[in-house]
Amino acid sequence: MRSAPAGWFRKTLRDWREREVRIVLSALVVAVATVATIALFASQLQHTLVTSASAFMAGDRQLEAENGQPVPQAWRDEANQRGIATARVVEFSTMVYGGGRFQLVSVNAASDEYPLRGQIEMQATPEAPRRQVSAGPPPGEVWINPRLLRLLEIQIGDAIEVGNRALTVTGLLLRQPDGGFAMSALAPRILMHDTDVPSTGVIQDGSRVEYENFFAGEEAALDAFYEWLRPRLSPSHEWASIRDGQTLSDSLRKAERFLLLGGSLAVLLSSVAVAVASRQYALRQRDTVALLKTLGQAGPHIARGYLARLTAWAVCGLIGGILLAIPLSWGLSLLISRLLDQPMAYRMDWLALGPALATALVALFAFAYPPIRRLRHVPAMRVLRSQPGETGQGALRDGLVALIAVFGLVWLYARELELVLALLGGLAALLGVLAVMGWCLMMALRRVSGGGNAWRLALVGLYRHRRASLAQMSVFAMTLMLAAILVLVRSSLLDDWQSQLPEDTPNHFLINIAPDAVEDVRDFLTERDVSLGRLYPMVRGRLTEINGQPVRQAVSKDEEVNALNRELNLTWMEALSDNNAIVAGDWFDAGQRRGVSIEAELAERLGVDVGDRLGFTIGSETIAEPVKSIRTVQWDSMRPNFYMVFPPEGALTDLPATWITSFYLDPSRKSVLNDFTASFPTVSVLELDHIIDRIRDIVGQVTQAIEAILALVLAAALVVMAAVVSATLQDRQREGALLRTLGAHQRLLTRSTMMEFALLGGLAGLLGVMAAEVAVWALQYRMFEGAFRWHWPVLIAFPVLSAVVLSLFGRWQLRPVLQVSPMLLLRRLE
Amino acid sequence: MATTHPILEVRQLTHRVNPGNESLTILRDIELAIETGESAAIVGRSGSGKTTLLGLMAGLDTPTEGAVSLDGEVISQMDEDDRARMRAHRVGFVFQSFQLLPSLTALENVMLPLELASHPSPAHQARELLERVGLGERLQHTPRQLSGGEQQRVAIARAFAAQPRILFADEPTGNLDNDTGQAVSDLLMALNREQGTTLVMVTHDEQLAERCQRRFSIEAGRLSEPALAAGMEVDE
Structure with a gap:
């Protein structure tokens, strides 16, 4: 060899x-x-x-156990053996005693490793600066929600009793990394060490306890671990990855x-x-x-x-x-x-x-x-x-x-089959249009006869080289189509993200407003120029039956429906929210008392249609209502969203409800919150500004990445064009040299060449961008879930830019023809 | 038709090129005058500088020293655009390697100089010329589909298309066999006579050179006109 x-x-x-x-x-x-x-x-x-x-x-990843049983130690050992770090938080509600008073609190007891990702935000005293720390309090200590200081009238350094165990308050708990979206924690929260939990004696058999387990490691290891874990999970276990969040x-x-x-x-x-x-x-x-x-x-x-x-x-x-x-x-x-x-x-x-x-x-x-x-x-x-x-x-x-x-x-x-098909469709459309356009163009150009005029020479050139012209135009158009697709998708993606979180996106939620406090809350905030969003009543209940059948039987086992694992927030409203849209059935008629409106994705997963009867268990009550309509919900709108909506005066009205709302508060006016919590100690304030900022940050990072990728692809497009142009370089140079020999002066040659290329580029750009619209139209809806719109700036900019770039290519190609004597060039090209 | 003032005049022409750092003199002190309607051949061995001289006389390049006048205008002092204008209206070319554009048909190749000279009906004129050179049936053929002799006939039709005052031919039969070469040179001479064009050709084909009224020889960059050839008229 x-x-x-x-x-x-x-x-x-x-x-x-x-x-x-x-x-x-x-x-x-x-x-x-x-x-x-x-x-x-x-x-x-x-x-x-x-x-x-x-x-x-x-x-x-998170694994939540809602059955009151801790996750088996063997599972965590298995994860550790696979190189995955684990952490644990036990969540329960209990009364604490301090300053001579009792208060219901929501306790989080965390292991040393918590949080595996992100940080806890706390303050050593109400006046101290906010700090980001990567672990909770050590054993014997507790960090409490600032509201508790007022409710219990205690100071930092005092002790509170959690069950049988006295813990020293050493800090104020401002935010936990995973605490953002959970609305269930209505009572003020405290964070303690999990080794202190047994000594409190609070957790007994049958206590309502949730065990949160956290996992962090390589994606592949996590996926493999999940494969191992999946058969072992029971319905009360909820596995979540960031891809599952909304x-x-x-x-x-x-x-x-x-x-x-x-x-x-x-x-x-x-x-x-x-x-x-x-x-x-x-x-x-x-x-x-x-x-x-x-x-x-x-x-x-x-x-x-x-x-x-x-x-x-x-x-x-x-x-x-x-x-x-x-x-x-x-x-x-x-x-x-x-x-x-x-x-x-x-x-x-x-x-x-x-x-x-x-x-x-x-x-x-x-x-x-x-x-x-x-x-x-x-x-x-x-x-x-x-x-x-x-x-x-x-x-x-x-x-x-x-x-x-x-x-x-x-x-x-x-x-992504859709992607492939959309590209294929776009290309097919492009080639079809090209064939027709090319034919028409050549028919039109045939009538142009040459002359000393640069325009005519350019048009004649296009016709004379029609095979090459059409081939080049196809490649350019295809290249430009691909580049345009990316530009179009990028702009609508960025627009989408920007419109998703506009400047005045509500960044605070008020939860647990008692019915008789609704008016006071509204007045309080209105007086301080805070524009309050809609107020919604909220009743917590479980979906238990579909058409009289227990929901577990009605839904196939393969479907993992998280909504079935927990209590849902149910509400009633008269008019549909802005960010909801009916996709099947009709919204409640005025005065209608029966029926329920269900969120579209959940309806699909449950296999529920308009007319099916849904049964709910709310406390000790059960109700059953026919599905009146199916709605899409924009979950990322940062407004209160509900899976199930009932009509006013409907089945929910007589059940005990609390109210919820959201509002935008400028960061400079944070002090309003202090007054608010002083006036309404039982209302929970959920601060989401930090999360919104973080989302904006991430969108910013992703945007940068997208711009970089776009630049790379545009560079690749430029290389393609250069390759295509230089494929005919020699022929074009020979032609230029010959034309000069035959008496074409430099300006005429330059102009006609640039015009020919500009025409080629302009047409290719126009065709490419139009084909891109077709492809994006297909892509947009399926993949990026945005609405179709024409992109006039791109429609205009692309043909113009490609005409300019190509005419410059043409000029560059002509350079040796203009610099060297035609005789030398003819000899060189022979 | 012939007037007495020379259509082409070369005075004290010297041309040097600079390959690398050395200066190489290709042509030295060339003196030459061709009257309107005359035919002249420049013969010499490969590398003697004859094609370079042709290019300089046709205004495709400018000499290092000396002057070239074409039709009473000093082209060696013109800028490239003026020389191009001069070429478009008064000069025709025939090349050894034909120099047809491969993507164009025979007709389109002949139309090129007519279009550059803004001729009112280039297609008509080109068709007539192609018929004249015997290619009336091959108008839509591209050079690739034509034989060497046919290609050179297209090139000759193109050279005469714009009715030039003077035609420069660089080894017009150099790439053709004897019979074809003979036919092509017959055509060249005939058209030259019909149109009253001045013909200046470079060749190493003695037979072809002898058919010209004047015959120059070039050796090591120096031009001479052997006495016996001067004024002689050779024709069939």
């Missing part, structure tokens, strides 16, 4: 001297670099986002999808570049092949030679691309990590290089190989005389193979 790596390398080095090979290799390097950069960066970003999002739930996970999922989309587009773009350059290479190799055949080499032997060559290029492209991708992704990660609270170490995820490897192989063997493979059919006769019409053979089949390959690749990469 002679084909040792050194031999390959030498051959590739020799190939490098050929311009087309340089383009193929450059395109390949860019392809691998882009895909690898995106993959590496996406993996790093994922890690970053997961870490920062995990901070909201004090771990990467607000954050939506943003994360969209960001992940965007990265995948970006990566897929990069794959497509790079493949186009490789295809264009290798086709050019194959065309130029025909004479060589004919000569080799004349010299006695057989077709299959020649084909094997080229295959070996392609393999060598694949290796070089892969190495080059990865060498480029590592510093690039590192740089991008640096950009992102600056935005994080804690700096993060760069992790090299070797698995992420898989897609890059696949890209290199598919790009070369599906795109570059077919035209090169056909070389073996080049007749030896070509040495004597070129045969007309031998260039287009099998191009259609090649195209089909390439199309299937690349979509297979995108599918493999993004695992």
